[in-house]
Amino acid sequence: MTAMDEPIVVGIDIGTTKVCTLVARVEGEHSMRILGVGIEPSQGIRKGAVVDLAAATQSVARSIEKAERSSGLEITSALVSLAGSHVSSVNSRGVVGISGRVIDQDDVARALEAAQAVAIPHNREIIHVIQRGFDIDGQDGIRMPIGMHGFRLEVEAHIITAAAATVENLRQCVSASGVEVSQFVLNPLASGEVVLSETERQMGAVVCDIGGGTTDLAIYIDGDVWHTSVTAVGGNHITADIAAGLRLPVSQAEEIKKQHGFAVEGEVGSEETFTVRTFSDDKPVQVSRKELAHIIEARVEEIFLLALQEIKRSGYDGLLPAGMVLTGGTSLLPGIKSLATQVLGFPVRIAKPENLVGLTDQLASPAFSTSVGLLYWAMLMSEAGSHFSGRDSRVKGATMDLNTLKSWLKRLLP
Ligand SMILES: Nc1ncnc2c1ncn2[C@@H]1O[C@H](COP(=O)(O)OP(=O)(O)OP(=O)(O)O)[C@@H](O)[C@H]1O
Ligand SMILES: [Mg+2]
CATH class of the missing domain: 3.30.420.40 (ATPase, nucleotide binding domain)
Incomplete structure (x- = not known):
């Protein structure tokens, strides 16, 4: 189909x-x-x-x-x-000889194949081989080598394995x-x-998708993917923290997060409260929304610190003028944009x-x-x-x- x-x-x-x-x-x-x-x-x-x-x-x-x-x-x-x-990823280069003739699709395929010759253990599978650019006889920044002349074709590839x-x-x-x-x-x-947007992709931006169980990053520079990573932390961890902190069943913690959650403690008024029924009490008890935000902020801050660490580890942190585009269910959390901007120190938008x-x-x-x-x-x-x-x-x-x-x-x- x-x-x-x-x-x-x-x-x-x-x-x-x-x-x-x-x-x-x-x-x-x-x-x-x-x-x-x-x-x-x-x-x-x-x-x-x-x-x-x-x-x-x-x-x-x-x-x-x-x-x-x-x-x-x-x-x-x-x-x-x-x-x-x-999932993990690695950047790799592949080189093939051309002998001065016109480069065709088989040469490109051979170069990409050579790039895949990095040591990949037998228990891993290659998911994507993304070409980041070509170099012909030392001239780099070539996007489409097919049809050009050269002696030595080099491809830089981003290889994602699982x-x-x-x-x-x-x-x-x-x-x-x-x-x-x-x-x-x-x-x-x-x-x-x-x-x-095409402009963000060209200028340099990082996509951050925070779902329930994972936070996924992809760094785009010059229109191509330069780095990717997946971290096993997400919205479910926020819910689990709320459940533990307020002694609630997870399902109720999830509801409360969606209804009253806020990512920045300092922006919540101390008079704001809501009622919950905890495990131990028969009667509903009042909880301060500031306390809830305190729990949430700690975890969300950790998620962004991990993201920042990963961005720095990639070495491309100076190449992202368009900043972060945040998405995934957890980006619906009110206040998350302001916390992200604060932690990361670059522009953030939710999409x-x-x-x-x-x-x-x-x-x-x-x-x-x-x-x-x-x-x-x-x-x-x-x-x-x-x-x-x-x-x-x-x-x-x-x-x-x-x-x-x-x-x-x-x-x-x-
Ligand atoms: N209004 C909201 N406020 C805070 N969190 C929310 C809100 N709405 C949804 N979420 C959270 O978003 C998460 C689910 O997001 P999403 O649907 O993107 O995840 P997923 O794709 O199933 O998971 P993953 O991509 O991690 O495998 C849940 O943790 C949920 O609590
Ligand atoms: Mg998802």
Whole structure:
């Protein structure tokens, strides 16, 4: 169903708190109509990885069923999101000799293959090989080498790998519903496709998707992905802190977080209170909202400090004038933008999917950036199949095996 000549695209975002299957029809350039939506609470997924195969399979199956019912289409293949602390990334260079002739797609494929020759343990699977730029005979900054002359072609690639067993479990959850995973897409790369403007992508910006169980980062510079990371901390940790701090059941802590939560203690008036029923008391008790904000602030601050540490570790912290684009369900927390700005010391904006057409009632929320991003990703892939434009350069090398890569590059040739 996601075949290149069929303008229907499908994405399944398997998150820690929800599974979301979306079906869309591509309508013209860069636009699509959402035909089917299947949102299900997720079970058996923790910190982005499957911990209970049967439960996870069932959540995924229900989500797929709902999307099939609402779209009236049968789903046979889909792009699926991937996250979790088992994901890691490395930058690598690959060099090939050309001997002065014109560089063709096979040379590019060979260079990318050479870049993949970094030591990758057998228990890891390559998810993305993203080309960050080429160098021909020492001249760097080349975006599209095909058709140029040279003796020595060098590619700089960003390679994203994941634990093979974890990936296989996820694949099994999806294939149990008769749906083939056409490609896994790292969470922040899917979100980035939706929330970043072209200017931000070019200037340098970091996408930060804070969901229930993970915080995902992707750094974009000069229009390409330069660094990615996934940390296993998210909104569920805030809820757990509230439950422990106020001695409440987790479900109630979650409600209170959404209803009364605030990220900056100093901005909450000391007279503000709300009532809760704790484990020990029969009668409802009054809680100060400042106390709640105190608990929340400590955890959210930690999340941003970890993000900042990761950004600094990448070495690109000085190259992000456009700052951070924040998304994911936890970015709905009031006050989070101000706390993020304070901790990070650069501009922060909150983003969600915009200008959606079709069945979009629930989707205009930061929680669905990854889900919608999978559709954008699929759309770019199918568009790249029909004609080449500079924008597609991010995607065209983003496949994992060499044969797929070769056919990609062949399709991209004029
Ligand atoms: N109004 C709100 N205030 C604070 N937190 C919120 C609000 N609405 C949703 N959240 C939190 O957002 C989180 C879910 O976000 P999201 O749907 O992006 O996660 P996910 O994609 O399922 O998980 P992950 O990407 O981490 O695997 C939950 O922790 C939830 O409590
Ligand atoms: Mg998510």
